[in-house]
Amino acid sequence: MEEDRGRLLRFFKSLSEETVMLRFLRPIRFFEPEVERILDKNRTPVSVIASKEGLVIGSGEVYRIKGDEGELAVVVHDNYRRRGLGTLMMYMLFTEARKKGFTKIHAYTHETNIPMKRLAQKFRGKLIGMIEEDMYDFLFSVEEAIEAGTRVLREKGIVVKPVAEALNKHSL
Numbered sequence: 001m002e003e004d005r006g007r008l009l010r011f012f013k014s015l016s017e018e019t020v021m022l023r024f025l026r027p028i029r030f031f032e033p034e035v036e037r038i039l040d041k042n043r044t045p046v047s048v049i050a051s052k053e054g055l056v057i058g059s060g061e062v063y064r065i066k067g068d069e070g071e072l073a074v075v076v077h078d079n080y081r082r083r084g085l086g087t088l089m090m091y092m093l094f095t096e097a098r099k100k101g102f103t104k105i106h107a108y109t110h111e112t113n114i115p116m117k118r119l120a121q122k123f124r125g126k127l128i129g130m131i132e133e134d135m136y137d138f139l140f141s142v143e144e145a146i147e148a149g150t151r152v153l154r155e156k157g158i159v160v161k162p163v164a165e166a167l168n169k170h171s172l
């Protein structure tokens, strides 16, 4: 836990200003409260981290809005973009969210955010309105997103399996 706190903090501090704006939708100077929020399971029921050689290179969360409805946020470090990590993390967020009982998930996305609009399209997010004047509100059905994501990952040759199942296969 203490280790995760430090690693996440270092990750967020390493992001460019532009990336911080796209991920948090506002400028942020001190990331400590954000990290505490992410590590608090009551406030952030779903959290996934991608790491490489001990460093966090991507982070994704689902926050609860109300009942079975959530809001997702995802960010991949600028140096690791366009390799499919965002797609994989979105898929993991939806599968973990389903386990926690979420059925609908929003993603608030700046209108200029091409990669996130592409991800919304891939996971069948529907544009249901605008938040303020320049922010899209995409709504995902968790079931549909998982179905679409499974197909997308298969096309990319990525197979996602529970760890136990994958280990079993290797020991045969």
Ligand SMILES: CC(C)(COP(=O)(O)OP(=O)(O)OC[C@H]1O[C@@H](n2cnc3c(N)ncnc32)[C@H](O)[C@@H]1OP(=O)(O)O)[C@@H](O)C(=O)NCCC(=O)NCCS
Binding pocket: 019, 022, 023, 072, 073, 074, 075, 076, 077, 080, 081, 082, 083, 084, 085, 086, 087, 088, 107, 108, 109, 113, 114, 115, 116, 118, 119
């Ligand atoms: C959104 C984000 C997480 C995507 O991460 P990523 O690892 O680059 O995602 P992927 O590699 O899986 O790419 C997703 C799709 O977007 C496309 N894409 C990514 N960057 C792109 C760009 N700059 N221009 C056009 N398309 C782009 C990819 O080609 C891919 O589509 P494809 O599979 O049809 O080729 C990343 O850009 C990011 O961290 N942005 C800043 C934070 C943010 O905007 N978060 C979302 C708001 S919560």
